[in-house]
Amino acid sequence: xxxxxxxxxxxxxxxxxxxxxxxxxxxxxxxxxxxxxxxxxxxxxxxxxxxxxxxxxxxxxxxxxxxxxxxxxxxxxxxxxxxxxxxxxxxxxxxxxxxxx
Numbered sequence: 001x002x003x004x005x006x007x008x009x010x011x012x013x014x015x016x017x018x019x020x021x022x023x024x025x026x027x028x029x030x031x032x033x034x035x036x037x038x039x040x041x042x043x044x045x046x047x048x049x050x051x052x053x054x055x056x057x058x059x060x061x062x063x064x065x066x067x068x069x070x071x072x073x074x075x076x077x078x079x080x081x082x083x084x085x086x087x088x089x090x091x092x093x094x095x096x097x098x099x100x101x
Contacts, residue, residue, distance in 0.1 A: 004065075004067050010067075013067070014065070014066070014067075017045060017066050018041055020066060020067060020070065021041050021044065021045070021066075021070065022038075024070045024073070025037055025038075026075070026076070032087055032088035032089065033079060033087075035088065036075075036079055036082075036087065036088075037075050037079075040075065040078070044070075044073060044075075045066070048064075048066055048069045051064060051069065052064060
């Protein structure tokens with residue numbers, strides 16, 4: 001893989017963070033996970049910009065790139081915290097008994 005800083009397209013990806021985010025989609029993602037991942041862009045980007053703000057408030061230069069942030073981002077961690085119904089998984093429906101005495 002080409003070093004991001006040496007990649008001639010890194011400026012394109014920096015200018016279009018949604019494209020960079022999409023490039024980090026885990027390979028072989030199932031449809032429910034892919035839908036979840038795609039829906040989390042705004043939340044993920046807001047967390048990233050919040051981290052930059054925290055760095056600035058702490059007196060550090062906000063020098064973390066979105067690429068470097070995504071290197072440590074683990075979408076499966078958040079995905080696994082969701083209930084099966086939140087993940088879009090079909091669970092067995094409850095069985096109802098109609099018993100007459």
